[in-house]
Amino acid sequence: xxxxxxxxxxxxGGVGKTTTTANLAVALAATGDKVVCLDADIGLRNLDVxxxxxxxxxxxxxxxxxGRARLRQAMIKDKRLPELYLIPAAQTRDKAAVSPTDMIxxxxxxxxxxxxxxxxxxxxxxxxxxxxxAPADQVLIVTNPEVSAVRDADRIVGLLEAEEKGPGHLxxxxxxxxxxxxxDMLSTEDVLDILAIPLIGVVxxxxxxxxxxxxxxxxxxxxRSRAGQAFRDVARRLKGEDVPFPSLDDNKSFFQRLAARxxxxx
Amino acid sequence: MGNxxxxxxxxxxxxxxxxxxxxxxxxxxxxxxxxxxxxxxxxKDEIIxxxxxxxxxxxxxxxxxxxxxxxxxxxxxxxxxxxAPGGRRRPRK
Ligand SMILES: Nc1ncnc2c1ncn2[C@@H]1O[C@H](COP(=O)(O)OP(=O)(O)O)[C@@H](O)[C@H]1O
Ligand SMILES: [Mg+2]
Numbered sequence: 001x002x003x004x005x006x007x008x009x010x011x012x013g014g015v016g017k018t019t020t021t022a023n024l025a026v027a028l029a030a031t032g033d034k035v036v037c038l039d040a041d042i043g044l045r046n047l048d049v050x051x052x053x054x055x056x057x058x059x060x061x062x063x064x065x066x067g068r069a070r071l072r073q074a075m076i077k078d079k080r081l082p083e084l085y086l087i088p089a090a091q092t093r094d095k096a097a098v099s100p101t102d103m104i105x106x107x108x109x110x111x112x113x114x115x116x117x118x119x120x121x122x123x124x125x126x127x128x129x130x131x132x133x134a135p136a137d138q139v140l141i142v143t144n145p146e147v148s149a150v151r152d153a154d155r156i157v158g159l160l161e162a163e164e165k166g167p168g169h170l171x172x173x174x175x176x177x178x179x180x181x182x183x184d185m186l187s188t189e190d191v192l193d194i195l196a197i198p199l200i201g202v203v204x205x206x207x208x209x210x211x212x213x214x215x216x217x218x219x220x221x222x223x224r225s226r227a228g229q230a231f232r233d234v235a236r237r238l239k240g241e242d243v244p245f246p247s248l249d250d251n252k253s254f255f256q257r258l259a260a261r262x263x264x265x266x
Numbered sequence: 267m268g269n270x271x272x273x274x275x276x277x278x279x280x281x282x283x284x285x286x287x288x289x290x291x292x293x294x295x296x297x298x299x300x301x302x303x304x305x306x307x308x309x310k311d312e313i314i315x316x317x318x319x320x321x322x323x324x325x326x327x328x329x330x331x332x333x334x335x336x337x338x339x340x341x342x343x344x345x346x347x348x349x350a351p352g353g354r355r356r357p358r359k
Binding site: 147151155158183186187193 | 297
């Protein structure tokens with residue numbers, strides 16, 4: 001069967017789908033796997049800038065679908081990793097330019113080329129969402145520990161069940177352990193109680209995410225990044241490894257880690 | 267309003283995360299079943315009307331609730347019956 005298609009979706013916008021897609025792609029490629037990410041957010045192209053590949057675009061997804069470019073021509077190679085590629089979205093077209101059948105056909109071709117095909121879904125539950133989910137072997141649902149994001153994630157779980165795409169695996173992004181401890185943020189357990197789907201990642205709120213997207217170098221490339229570490233853990237879980245979830249107390253604040261370092265040094 | 271202010275005024279002793287969780291659980295019961303609170307009220311009125319045709323009930327005591335376990339939802343009706351005229355309220359032990 002070849003490569004596996006993973007679709008990253010959420011319902012609500014701005015929860016971290018594009019960040020997750022870029023970081024998982026980097027983390028999987030760093031293990032030596034061959035990875036292509038596909039930006040399915042047609043008209044709102046973003047994955048290219050988050051990955052730092054915006055200057056190298058010649059062809060896009062719609063060019064492939066409409067036969068103006070061959071698959072290989074539209075795959076931009078990320079030179080920082082041995083086997084990482086991006087197929088960008090078209091910026092000046094709309095979602096109707098691509099159908100779920102086109103996406104299935106395209107991904108089936110890609111399966112012969114790579115180990116992982118990561119599809120970055122647009123927000124919403126309309127055409128763009130259906131395009132992104134149609135070819136998926138596995139769906140990752142990104143949410144934030146927040147009422148409206150969890151509510152929208154629940155809607156996605158329902159839609160995936162209706163489409164027989166399984167319940168999906170959950171990534172809780174932007175968790176702030178200090179706020180959870182204070183009782184001012186839904187905990188991982190709270191979100192799991194409500195959504196009742198398997199958890200595959202918990203990513204802390206991390207300023208480094210903004211810094212890395214400023215530079216166009218996903219945090220998973222940085223060994224020291226905490227969010228990057230969380231994404232690398234997700235990549236290992238995707239590859240079948242049993243990676244424990246760090247407890248809240250492991251996510252020490254910067255000052256606590258600094259203090260710990262000094263105590264160790266002295 | 268700030269949480270600390272609420273706490274100071276003793277307005278709630280529940281954490282905001284706890285409120286978030288409870289509000290989510292409620293709103294999702296309705297999202298998942300497509301039953302709005304207004305529709306539940308309509309159902310309640312019609313159930314009272316249908317059952318009252320056959321037995322005497324206490325309309326004020328009727329409760330219709332949505333309950334859920336994991337991803338399964340259930341409509342639970344609690345309908346207090348009135349004793350028949352001259353009938354026994356409760357069977358003797
Ligand atoms: N773990 C995180 N910590 C801090 N900021 C984050 C995190 N994840 C995402 N963000 C920020 O949130 C914003 C939205 O993220 P993005 O991945 O574009 O969301 P989406 O693709 O779902 O619309 C971006 O500015 C991104 O830098
Ligand atoms: Mg996005």
